[in-house]
Amino acid sequence: MNPNFIKMKNILCDFIEQFVPLTEDEKNVILELDVIKYFKKGTLILKQGKRTSESYFVLKGCIRVYYILDGTEKTTEFFTELEGYTPPCVLSNQPSELYVSCVEDSIIAISKPNMAEEVFKKFPKFETVCRILSEQLIVKSQTNFADFKTSSPEQRYLNLMKERPDLIQRVPQYQLASYLGIKPESLSRMRARIVGKK
Amino acid sequence: MNPNFIKMKNILCDFIEQFVPLTEDEKNVILELDVIKYFKKGTLILKQGKRTSESYFVLKGCIRVYYILDGTEKTTEFFTELEGYTPPCVLSNQPSELYVSCVEDSIIAISKPNMAEEVFKKFPKFETVCRILSEQLIVKSQTNFADFKTSSPEQRYLNLMKERPDLIQRVPQYQLASYLGIKPESLSRMRARIVGKK
Numbered sequence: 013m014n015p016n017f018i019k020m021k022n023i024l025c026d027f028i029e030q031f032v033p034l035t036e037d038e039k040n041v042i043l044e045l046d047v048i049k050y051f052k053k054g055t056l057i058l059k060q061g062k063r064t065s066e067s068y069f070v071l072k073g074c075i076r077v078y079y080i081l082d083g084t085e086k087t088t089e090f091f092t093e094l095e096g097y098t099p100p101c102v103l104s105n106q107p108s109e110l111y112v113s114c115v116e117d118s119i120i121a122i123s124k125p126n127m128a129e130e131v132f133k134k135f136p137k138f139e140t141v142c143r144i145l146s147e148q149l150i151v152k153s154q155t156n157f158a159d160f161k162t163s164s165p166e167q168r169y170l171n172l173m174k175e176r177p178d179l180i181q182r183v184p185q186y187q188l189a190s191y192l193g194i195k196p197e198s199l200s201r202m203r204a205r206i207v208g209k210k
Numbered sequence: 211m212n213p214n215f216i217k218m219k220n221i222l223c224d225f226i227e228q229f230v231p232l233t234e235d236e237k238n239v240i241l242e243l244d245v246i247k248y249f250k251k252g253t254l255i256l257k258q259g260k261r262t263s264e265s266y267f268v269l270k271g272c273i274r275v276y277y278i279l280d281g282t283e284k285t286t287e288f289f290t291e292l293e294g295y296t297p298p299c300v301l302s303n304q305p306s307e308l309y310v311s312c313v314e315d316s317i318i319a320i321s322k323p324n325m326a327e328e329v330f331k332k333f334p335k336f337e338t339v340c341r342i343l344s345e346q347l348i349v350k351s352q353t354n355f356a357d358f359k360t361s362s363p364e365q366r367y368l369n370l371m372k373e374r375p376d377l378i379q380r381v382p383q384y385q386l387a388s389y390l391g392i393k394p395e396s397l398s399r400m401r402a403r404i405v406g407k408k
Contacts, residue, residue: 079360088356100349110356136334143337146344151298153351158286158308160355161391162277193359 020048020071020119027094031141038135045131047121051114058099058112065124067098073118074182078190079110087190090115090179096149115183165194166202173206218246218269218317225292229339236333243329245319249312256297256310263322265296271316272380276388277308285388288313288377294347313381363392364400371404 021043025034028042048071051057058064060080068075070091077089077097088110091097101108102125132139159171169192173180180188189199219241223232226240246269249255256262258278266273268289275287275295286308289295299306300323330337357369367390371378378386387397 077356079356081360086360088359089352098345098349100353103346103349132338136337139334139337139341140330143341143344146341146348147296148301150344150347150351151296151301153348153355154287155298157351157355157358158275158277160359161286161389162279162284191359 016119017048018043020121023071023094024048024069024121028138028141031144032137038137041131041135045127047123047127049120049122051118051120053114053117055114055118056111057114057120058108058110060109060111061107063101063105063107064099065102065126066122067096067102067124068112069096069121069123070094071119071121073120074115074179075118075120076113076115076183076187077110078113078187085187085190087187090176090183090187090191092176092178092182096145115187160193165192165198166206168192168194169199169202169206214317215246216241218319221269221292222246222267222319226336226339229342230335232335236335239329239333243325245321245325247318247320249316249318251312251315253312253316254309255312255318256306256308258307258309259305261299261303261305262297263300263324264320265294265300265322266310267294267319267321268292269317269319271318272313272377273316273318274311274313274381274385275308276311276385283385283388285385288374288381288385288389290374290376290380294343313385358391363390363396364404366390366392367397367400367404 025039025042028034034042051073057068057075058066068091070093072093074090074092075097076087077091077099078085078087080086089097097112099108099110099112128138128142132142160168163171172188172192183191185199186196189196192199194202223237223240226232232240249271255266255273256264266289268291270291272288272290273295274285275289275297276283276285278284287295295310297306297308297310326336326340330340358366361369370390381389383397384394387394390397392400
């Protein structure tokens with residue numbers, strides 16, 4: 013087995029063990045799942061209009077969620093190491109309204125509902141992990157949304173510098189501007205002002 | 211037992227049965243839980259600075275989540291019939307940063323993590339319900355956030371008219387404006403314009 017694969021699977025096991033302890037048997041179940049995929053920077057993992065049943069869990073790299081509206085890209089989310097994302101179309105069973113692409117070379121664990129259910133049957137504690145993780149993700153999503161609603165664009169940028177400073181380095185400025193709900197030229201001015209204040 | 215109580219508990223059982231079938235035993239477990247509370251319109255269920263371990267599931271009525279920032283209320287969410295909400299402070303174990311109040315007289319099922327865990331032990335399928343429900347809520351929250359980011363204020367209002375028309379009737383206009391991220395006077399003008407177009 014590719015040593016990088018084993019490293020990634022260990023990252024996945026360590027992540028799960030934050031929630032519940034795993035036996036060697038359970039770790040082997042994870043190691044045997046064929047879930048880890050490598051993607052080059054720029055790869056479109058999901059296109060608008062396509063159907064999928066796949067959820068993504070980022071082991072390494074960064075993926076971006078965006079819409080194309082009136083010919084313009086609108087970035088709504090970024091997911092980096094140890095963050096998971098299920099596109100809405102997986103649950104709605106409709107064609108996707110959004111795109112998912114790799115901002116960097118990325119290593120992603122991909123799961124499907126039927127695969128998850130099989131694992132849950134064998135090891136119910138994986139369902140506990142998914143339940144706890146999901147509850148945390150709801151709170152995170154709602155908190156991010158509340159922060160966005162209650163902040164000015166400058167506060168949003170300052171908040172991002174504090175909460176996810178890596179994103180500012182990793183992501184092109186026009187995508188970051190869109191993600192923060194501001195125009196790229198406003199973001200440039202804002203950054204200059206913030207750097208000037210320091 | 212209060213017949214209204216039984217009605218509410220049946221609503222809760224019916225809701226759960228959308229996800230998994232329940233045996234009579236399991237329904238009785240739900241009926242025996244002391245989870246249903248009545249609140250008068252205007253009641254503050256959670257105050258900023260307080261701690262809680264309670265999650266809310268609205269059986270009847272409407273609750274509002276808001277922050278007070280620089281002396282101004284900023285409404286971020288409304289939850290109505292068959293919608294659930296866990297305040298972030300439940301998971302973070304910190305004092306709450308936000309308020310939760312009843313927009314109407316409300317009947318709410320209140321759960322705590324230890325209570326949930328006991329039920330999960332007895333009936334693992336409740337954990338499946340919570341897992342599926344949580345996965346749906348993440349997608350809902352992320353989709354709402356994406357819609358908010360990618361829409362103009364007028365589109366947000368039109369979207370609300372389409373997706374949650376009841377809220378427009380049930381909620382005071384200043385709360386609705388804040389929820390939509392617009393000034394109350396802009397919302398009035400927008401409503402007049404939209405009605406004029408019809």
